[in-house]
Amino acid sequence: MSCPRCRSRKAKRHCPALQLDICPQCCGTEREETIACPLDCAYLRDARQHEKLVPMTAAESPYPGEEITERFLLLHQTQLILLTNALFVAAVAEEHADADVRTALDELINGSPAHPIAVAFSNRLAEVLAGLTPEAQTRFWSDDALRKLQIFLLRLAVGRDNGRSRGRAFVSFLEDHFNRTMGGR
Known part of the structure; x- marks a missing residue:
C-alpha cells in the first residue's frame, strides 16, 4: 500500500495522529509540522533522542x-x-x-x-x-x-x-x- 501523504513510497509506519499508515520519509518531514503528533508517538519519542539542542x-x-x-x-x-x-x-x-x-x-x-x-x-x-x-x-x-x-x-x-x-x-x-x-x- 502506498503512503496516503506522498502517494509514491510504501506506507510502513502507523501514525497515531492521522490513524493511517504513512512512509518513514513523510513521518520524518511532516512530524510536528503538518502532523500534530501525540506526545506518546513512538517515532516522535525516538526522534527526540536524536534532536540536537542549539546552545544559547x-x-x-x-x-x-x-x-x-x-x-x-x-x-x-x-x-x-x-x-x-x-x-x-x-x-x-x-x-x-x-x-x-x-x-x-x-x-x-x-x-x-x-x-x-x-x-x-x-x-x-x-x-x-x-x-x-x-x-x-x-x-x-x-x-x-x-x-x-x-x-x-x-x-x-x-x-x-x-x-x-x-x-x-x-x-x-x-x-x-x-x-x-x-x-x-
Missing part, C-alpha cells in the same frame, strides 16, 4: 538582565515544581505547541495573560494558592520569585525549541521530567 548564550536568552542562580532555584524548588506542573497541565489540556507555551510564559512575565495557556496556568496557580493558608501564601510566594521562576521556565522552553511549527519538545521534556521524578501526572 546568556545574552541570547529571554530576559538576559535577570540573573537566576542555582541557589535561587534550590531555595524555590517546591514553587518551581508547582509552577511546572501547572504549566504542563495547561499545555497538554488542549495539545498546545511549544510556541504557545512560550507566548503564554512571556505574557505571564509581563503581567498580561491572554493566551489560553496563560489563563489556564493562572487559574491552576490560583487553585494551588487557595489551598494554602494566607500565612503560607505570603511566606511561600513572592511576585519577584514567581517572575524569576517563569523566566527560568521560558528559558528552558526556548532552549528546547526544535524549530518545528507544531513542536512540543518542551512539553515532552516536562512530561518526561514528571514521569521520572513524580511517577506521572
Whole structure:
C-alpha cells in the first residue's frame, strides 16, 4: 500500500495522529509540522533522542538582565515544581505547541495573560494558592520569585525549541521530567 501523504513510497509506519499508515520519509518531514503528533508517538519519542539542542548564550536568552542562580532555584524548588506542573497541565489540556507555551510564559512575565495557556496556568496557580493558608501564601510566594521562576521556565522552553511549527519538545521534556521524578501526572 502506498503512503496516503506522498502517494509514491510504501506506507510502513502507523501514525497515531492521522490513524493511517504513512512512509518513514513523510513521518520524518511532516512530524510536528503538518502532523500534530501525540506526545506518546513512538517515532516522535525516538526522534527526540536524536534532536540536537542549539546552545544559547546568556545574552541570547529571554530576559538576559535577570540573573537566576542555582541557589535561587534550590531555595524555590517546591514553587518551581508547582509552577511546572501547572504549566504542563495547561499545555497538554488542549495539545498546545511549544510556541504557545512560550507566548503564554512571556505574557505571564509581563503581567498580561491572554493566551489560553496563560489563563489556564493562572487559574491552576490560583487553585494551588487557595489551598494554602494566607500565612503560607505570603511566606511561600513572592511576585519577584514567581517572575524569576517563569523566566527560568521560558528559558528552558526556548532552549528546547526544535524549530518545528507544531513542536512540543518542551512539553515532552516536562512530561518526561514528571514521569521520572513524580511517577506521572
